[in-house]
Amino acid sequence: MSSEWPLWEVFIRGQHGLNHRHVGSLHAPDAEMAICNARDVYTRRNEGVSIWVVQSNQITASAPSEKGPLFEPSNSKVYRHPTFFDIPAEVGHM
Amino acid sequence: MYAQMVKAEGAKSREEMTVEERAFQDRIDRGEKIEPKEWMPEGYRKTLIRQIGQHAHSEIVGQLPEGNWITRAPTLERKAILLAKVQDEAGHGLYLYSAAETLGVSRDELLELLHNGKMKYSSIFNYPTLNWADIGTVGWLVDGAAIMNQVQLQKTSYGPYSRAMIRICKEESFHQRQGYDILLKMCLQGTPEQKAMAQDAMNRFWYPALMMFGPSDKDSVHSAQSMQWKIKINTNDELRQKFVDQTVPQAEYLGLTIPDPNLKWNEEKGGYDFSEPDWDEFFDVIAGNGPCNAERMEARVTAWEDGAWFREGLMAHAKKQDARRAAARIAAE
Amino acid sequence: MPSLTDVMTADADLARAPGIRTMAAKGAAPEDAFVDWLCRMGDNCLVLGHRVSEWCGHSPVLEEDIALANTALDLIGQTQLWLGLAGEVEGKGRTADNLAYLRDAAQFRNVLLVERPNGDFGQTLMRQFLFDAWHMEMLRALQASSDKRVAEIAAKAAKEVAYHLERSADLVIRLGDGTEESRTRMQKALNVLWPYTGELFLGDAVDQATAEAGIAPAPASLKAAWDRTVAEVLAEATLVKPEGTFQHKGGKQGRHTEALGFILADMQFLQRAYPGGTW
Numbered sequence: 001m002s003s004e005w006p007l008w009e010v011f012i013r014g015q016h017g018l019n020h021r022h023v024g025s026l027h028a029p030d031a032e033m034a035i036c037n038a039r040d041v042y043t044r045r046n047e048g049v050s051i052w053v054v055q056s057n058q059i060t061a062s063a064p065s066e067k068g069p070l071f072e073p074s075n076s077k078v079y080r081h082p083t084f085f086d087i088p089a090e091v092g093h094m
Numbered sequence: 095m096y097a098q099m100v101k102a103e104g105a106k107s108r109e110e111m112t113v114e115e116r117a118f119q120d121r122i123d124r125g126e127k128i129e130p131k132e133w134m135p136e137g138y139r140k141t142l143i144r145q146i147g148q149h150a151h152s153e154i155v156g157q158l159p160e161g162n163w164i165t166r167a168p169t170l171e172r173k174a175i176l177l178a179k180v181q182d183e184a185g186h187g188l189y190l191y192s193a194a195e196t197l198g199v200s201r202d203e204l205l206e207l208l209h210n211g212k213m214k215y216s217s218i219f220n221y222p223t224l225n226w227a228d229i230g231t232v233g234w235l236v237d238g239a240a241i242m243n244q245v246q247l248q249k250t251s252y253g254p255y256s257r258a259m260i261r262i263c264k265e266e267s268f269h270q271r272q273g274y275d276i277l278l279k280m281c282l283q284g285t286p287e288q289k290a291m292a293q294d295a296m297n298r299f300w301y302p303a304l305m306m307f308g309p310s311d312k313d314s315v316h317s318a319q320s321m322q323w324k325i326k327i328n329t330n331d332e333l334r335q336k337f338v339d340q341t342v343p344q345a346e347y348l349g350l351t352i353p354d355p356n357l358k359w360n361e362e363k364g365g366y367d368f369s370e371p372d373w374d375e376f377f378d379v380i381a382g383n384g385p386c387n388a389e390r391m392e393a394r395v396t397a398w399e400d401g402a403w404f405r406e407g408l409m410a411h412a413k414k415q416d417a418r419r420a421a422a423r424i425a426a427e
Numbered sequence: 428m429p430s431l432t433d434v435m436t437a438d439a440d441l442a443r444a445p446g447i448r449t450m451a452a453k454g455a456a457p458e459d460a461f462v463d464w465l466c467r468m469g470d471n472c473l474v475l476g477h478r479v480s481e482w483c484g485h486s487p488v489l490e491e492d493i494a495l496a497n498t499a500l501d502l503i504g505q506t507q508l509w510l511g512l513a514g515e516v517e518g519k520g521r522t523a524d525n526l527a528y529l530r531d532a533a534q535f536r537n538v539l540l541v542e543r544p545n546g547d548f549g550q551t552l553m554r555q556f557l558f559d560a561w562h563m564e565m566l567r568a569l570q571a572s573s574d575k576r577v578a579e580i581a582a583k584a585a586k587e588v589a590y591h592l593e594r595s596a597d598l599v600i601r602l603g604d605g606t607e608e609s610r611t612r613m614q615k616a617l618n619v620l621w622p623y624t625g626e627l628f629l630g631d632a633v634d635q636a637t638a639e640a641g642i643a644p645a646p647a648s649l650k651a652a653w654d655r656t657v658a659e660v661l662a663e664a665t666l667v668k669p670e671g672t673f674q675h676k677g678g679k680q681g682r683h684t685e686a687l688g689f690i691l692a693d694m695q696f697l698q699r700a701y702p703g704g705t706w
Contacts, residue, residue, distance in 0.1 A: 003406040004202045005488070007195060024261070025192040026490055027201065029412035029601075036594060040494035041185055044178075045265070061131070157484035157492075164480045165690075168697040168706035169524045170473075170510075173480070174503045180483050181496035188489045226697055226706070276706075283705040393485065401487020404548050404602070407609025411601040 006055055008034040010042055013050035020052050031055075096152035096216045096240060098308040098380070105319040122324050127253040130196035138323050139197050142252055144213070145325060146194040147204045151215035153187035155208075155390050159223040160232055168226060175272050176229060182269065186262045193254040209395050217376060220384030221302050227280055227288070227295040233273015235303040235341065241266055242337050243307070251324035274344065281348040289349070296345070297353045301371040307334040309373055339365045460636035461574075462517045463536060464643060466526065467633075467679055469509030470537035473527055475558060476502030477690055478545055487548055494594065498555070501587040508580045528698040532687045539678040540623040542686045546616065549602055549609070553616035556595035560656045561627045563592045564649040573641030596660045603664025610665065617661070618669050625674025627653070633679075 005027035011020035023042050028034035034053040042048065078084050087094050108116060115135055121128065128134055161180045167173035191201040207213040218236055223229060244266070247259045280288040307330040311317035320326035338357075345352050356369045378384065479499040486492035510523035540558055545551045566588055569581035602609040628650045630638070638645040661668055677683070697706070 003402065003409045004200060005405065005409060007192075024189055024258075025195070026188060027488070028490065029408040030415065032597075033408070033412075033601075036597070037490040037494065040497050041188060041490060044181070044185065044493075044497070063131075154484070154489070161484035164483055165477060165693045166696050168528070168704070170503055170507050170527055171524075172706055174500055177480050177483060177496055177500055177503070181493055181500070184484070184489055184492045184496070188493070191489070279705050285701065285704055287701060288704050397485045397487065401548060403606070403608045403612065404487040404491075407602045407605030408598075410609070411605040414604065 005029050006057070008038075008053045009056050009059060010034075010038040011052040011054075012038070012042055012048040014047060016049055020050065023047075025056060028053075096149040096243065096306075098148075098214075098216060098306070105322045119322070122251050122322075126251075127256060128251050129253045137319070138325070141320060141323070141325060142255065143194055143197050143199050143204075145320075146190055146197075146255055146258075147199070147207070147213055148215060150187045150190035150194060150204065151208045151213060152219065153183045153190060155215045155219045155394060157183045157187075158390055158393055159219055159221070159386070160229060162223050163226065163229050166226070167229075172276070179233070179269055179272060182265050185265070186258075189258040189261055190255075193252075193258040196254045205398060209391070209398060211382070211391070214380065215390075216306060217379040217384065218302050218306050219390060220379050220387045221298065222386050224298070225291045225295060227277065227291040228299070230273045230276030230280065230292065231295040231299045233269055233271075234277060234344070235273075235299050236306070237266060237269040237273060238341065239303050239306045239333075239337050241270055242333050242340075246327040246333070249324070249327055255325075277348050277350075281350065292348065293350055296350045300353050301375075304334060304338070304368075304371045305373075305376045305379075307331075307337070309376070335365050338368050342366055457636060457640065458516060458518075460633045461640070461642060462513050463633045464637045465509050465513035465516060466534075467536040467538075469506050469513055469523070469526070470535050471541050471558075471562075472502040472509060473506040474535070474537045474687070474690060475541040475555075476500075476506060477694060478541065478543075479551070479555070481545055482548075482551065491548075495551075498591050498594075501584075501591065505580070505584045505587070508583070512576055512580065524698075528695050532683050532691055533681045535678075535681060535683060535687060535691075537678055537683075537687075538623070538626045539675050539684055540620065540626065542678070542684060542690060543620060543623060544686055546619070547612060549612040550616040550619065552595055552598050552602070553613060554620055555591065556599045556660065557620055557624050557657070558627075559588060559592040559595050560653050560660075561624075561649060562588050563656075564652045565644070568644040568649065572643060577642060592656075596656070599660055599666075600664045603661070603666045613664065614666050617666055621669040622671065622673055622675050626676045626678060629674075629676055629679070631680065 006029075007025055008028055008031075009025050010023050012023050013020045026034065026037050026041055028037045031053055035051055038051045038053055039048075043051075074080075106115065108119070111119060114133060118128075118133065118135060118138075128138075157180050160176065160183075164173060164177050164180060167176050191204060194204060195201060204213065208215070223232065241263065244259050244263050248256055248263055250256045250259065277292055280292050284292075309330065311330045317326060317329065321329075342352065342357070354369045356367060358367055359365075360367045379387070382388075476499045479495055479502065482495050483492065483499070486495060506527065507523045510526045514521040514523060514526055540554060543550075543554060545554075563585070566581045566585040570578050570585065572578040572581065599613060603613045604610070628646045630646045634643070634646050637643040658668070675684075697704070
């Protein structure tokens, strides 16, 4: 029997109000222990207030080859960014 | 360094590259990070596995010489600091194994390669820690040399490796300081016996620390390819020079003598001239004949083998629990 | 915790508190009892922390190595607090380090359980669980101590120990209910350690004095809750409580097993070999 523990990806909320962020991975036999291990491994310096874990093989990722079609279209929509618009200095902060 | 003597293929010229390889090299040249599952030359993947794996092994074998002194640390505070530091090394090993795992090799496979001698770890950890000043010296010189290497590796081209290095560098910033702090106490406030201990440690660790950067890579084809791929950023000699220049004034402040009669400032190059370490000794240690190779490997293998029942027991429990939950679901439906 | 509402006074008034006065009348020096009791708390943490730290670099898996080091770090931190307070109450200028590094085995006041050898990883975890289950109850009660300093240390330590207990209980359950081999090992660990658990609940004159002063609960008062926790965890782990009733004792009074001498030889080596050094 292979006893290698599955790999888990760890996401930590650093402070209240922030998003969970991927911090790394670890091995654990199940989700509960993955949480405990994440607490011991990834919050040794007070880094977190909340932990998510997900088994690595459960993550569906975009294919690297589709990078163009997935992300190029939004590149052309520059008007979504506030810097697209010139506002006269006289009107003040906007 | 922690990845001394990692063998890679010789660098290819643009003409020798396939279309894919050329596109890959262009990405690296533009400073883009390569991420898992993206196309990469097989040589790049293999070199990275070897380098990151060796780096990871060095972290966990590196726990041993310092761990040696946790139970003998002279104050409660020193005990806590040392334990936290050695624990960090385990964490760094874990981060690095995780980075290697994104390249399609499992941690258990890498450990097996360590245990059967097919993968190496840094030569430095085959030297013994004989007195308490060694703990200071290891932190100051060994971590100092490691940090010098790791700082540049934060810019390495492989994303997961680079991110692991960033995290490690952030955490390691206290390691070198705690080592120097031990020596400050012993050298500036300690008894003559304590100062003698510190000098003894310096005498034993100076050359092994210089060896950590690996032999000169002036003529090494392996280094050339690794540098072209930005798996490696600086040459061994550049890093070694930087290390010596940084360390000499720190040793002077402690009142310690660096055991090298040829050490002297060279105005022209703006750095110190210094003696080469004994490379025969280095190759002996790498070949398994260092003072502690056998003990280090035995400790690792024993920990792994004695722990097999524990890892299997927990896995078996997790599977039972899964099965029970599944059964409960079916019963409920 | 005995109901001694009238001793909930400021620290400086402690010596005048009724409980302490009663004790003084019996001829026991109240502060000595308090110091002794603080050393028991501190030495338990010190010796167990030492034992657990021996695993660093040698655990069965990296994640566990890191987790166990966290437990050891917590215990070393708690040692500094308890022994620091012991030195302060004693009033002879001894620091936590002086107490840890310059007393011999007979002056150590830890229970025998914590000095038992690590054995295999299962035995280490079982020892941790049996101790944590007691430690948690003790710290819970101590948060109502008549001595504010004790209550503060207990409040801080209780948060750490709650996690220790969660982990050790969880691992005992998982390994008990794991493979045939892991179950056998855990049962064996339990059998070996069980005779060292009774001492946790045995009271003596020191305990009586601190209980009467409202500083600490009487040891026996923690037994029911400990029994409950242990019974629940063992049941889930499919482990069987050993039948033997014999219990070792003596650690709290300074009569230790041979193991402690070796621990101290390691731990105190530098301070003993280089007196007057600065570390």
